[in-house]
Amino acid sequence: MNNAIFSLTRSRNELIKSYVPGTRERKALVSELERISSEVTEIPCIIGGKEVFTGNTEKVVMPHNHGHVLALAHKAGEKEVKQAIEAAGRAHREWESISWVERLSITMKIAELIATKHRAQVNATTMLGQSKNVFQAEIDAVCESVDFLKFNAFYMSEIYNNQPSSEPGIINRIEYRPLEGFIFAITPFNFTSIASNLNLAPVLMGNTVVWKPSHTALLSNYTLMKIFREAGLPDGVINFIPGDGPLLGKRLLQPYMEGSG
Numbered sequence: 390m391n392n393a394i395f396s397l398t399r400s401r402n403e404l405i406k407s408y409v410p411g412t413r414e415r416k417a418l419v420s421e422l423e424r425i426s427s428e429v430t431e432i433p434c435i436i437g438g439k440e441v442f443t444g445n446t447e448k449v450v451m452p453h454n455h456g457h458v459l460a461l462a463h464k465a466g467e468k469e470v471k472q473a474i475e476a477a478g479r480a481h482r483e484w485e486s487i488s489w490v491e492r493l494s495i496t497m498k499i500a501e502l503i504a505t506k507h508r509a510q511v512n513a514t515t516m517l518g519q520s521k522n523v524f525q526a527e528i529d530a531v532c533e534s535v536d537f538l539k540f541n542a543f544y545m546s547e548i549y550n551n552q553p554s555s556e557p558g559i560i561n562r563i564e565y566r567p568l569e570g571f572i573f574a575i576t577p578f579n580f581t582s583i584a585s586n587l588n589l590a591p592v593l594m595g596n597t598v599v600w601k602p603s604h605t606a607l608l609s610n611y612t613l614m615k616i617f618r619e620a621g622l623p624d625g626v627i628n629f630i631p632g633d634g635p636l637l638g639k640r641l642l643q644p645y646m647e648g649s650g
Contacts, residue, residue: 397546400539403504403532408523414509418523421513423608425608429517430460432611434469434631437476438624443470447608447631459517465630470640473628475591476482477571477597480625485567485595493542494529496593500538503531503585507616511609515581518608526581529611533582541590567595567620573641575634576610578603584610588627598627601637635650 408415432449433440439492442463445610470580483501503511506532513531526561553561578585578623588598602610614629630637 395546396550397493397543399543400536403535403539405524405527405532406508408527411569417509418512418582421509422517425459425510426457427514427515430608430611432460432462432607434463434465434473434623435614435618435627435629436469436472437479437628438618441465441472443469447517447604449604451517452605460608460611462604462611462631465632465637467636467640469630469632470637473599474571474632474641476625476628477599481567481571481597481621484592484597484626487595489545489595489614492593492595493545495621496538496542496589498587499616499622500535501587503538507612511581511616512614514609514612517607519581519598534582534585535615537582537586538589539589539623541586541593546594556604564565565594567591571594571596572598574598574600575638576602576606578605580608581609585613588613592622592626594619597625599641600627600629601641602629602631602636604631607631 406412408418414595430449431442433442433443443466445464445466446461449462449593451457451459507540508624511534512523512526515526516523519526521529547575549565552563556560568591574587576592583600588600592598600610601612611629613626617627
């Protein structure tokens with residue numbers, strides 16, 4: 390029986406590392422930059438926890454060196470969009486019923502993985518795939534991502550713990566539930582942290598997501614998706630579908646726009 394009363398302490402901002410010559414973080418970053426630059430990553434769709442290789446690929450290149458291919462991304466089509474919607478629907482009932490403390494715990498684990506184990510990789514993929522220097526990547530991809538996650542968790546706990554007063558013979562309480570259906574997250578190219586936040590803020594509140602990442606930020610976004618899964622995010626809660634914006638947007642939104650009439 391879980392009868393714990395949970396309280397989360399307000400977080401502090403993630404400290405920015407210097408990356409000056411000779412530091413441990415610089416050595417780790419240089420190693421990751423060299424490793425990622427020397428290979429071509431294959432990026433699948435991830436639908437219901439399964440990697441889907443469609444065979445319809447696009448090249449992911451360095452914006453500052455278009456001839457250098459960093460990855461090949463498998464693009465979702467109509468079939469994959471349908472599968473992603475169905476996977477989000479299947480995951481919705483279980484995810485919304487999970488304790489908010491468990492959702493919060495997964496969020497905090499993701500923040501820890503970004504700040505520690507995968508810090509160099511998150512920075513390196515952002516630098517190479519989005520042409521940021523180390524300072525720009527550090528404050529965006531790592532520090533702001535971690536801050537979003539930790540502060541979102543804190544404020545969610547504040548919302549849930551703010552309960553109405555009760556009267557003799559009457560117990561008043563508020564329960565929050567997620568939106569019906571799923572969230573369609575279309576994330577931008579310029580901030581890795583926004584790609585993280587536009588997915589994980591609704592997920593924290595019990596929603597499930599179909600994620601269309603920007604084609605010019607695919608490498609860092611795929612890295613994030615792998616971190617989400619490593620932290621224990623259940624299959625189908627976020628479904629990662631790279632692809633053409635007009636096609637995916639039409640297939641995802643048209644049935645609901647038609648239904649609204």
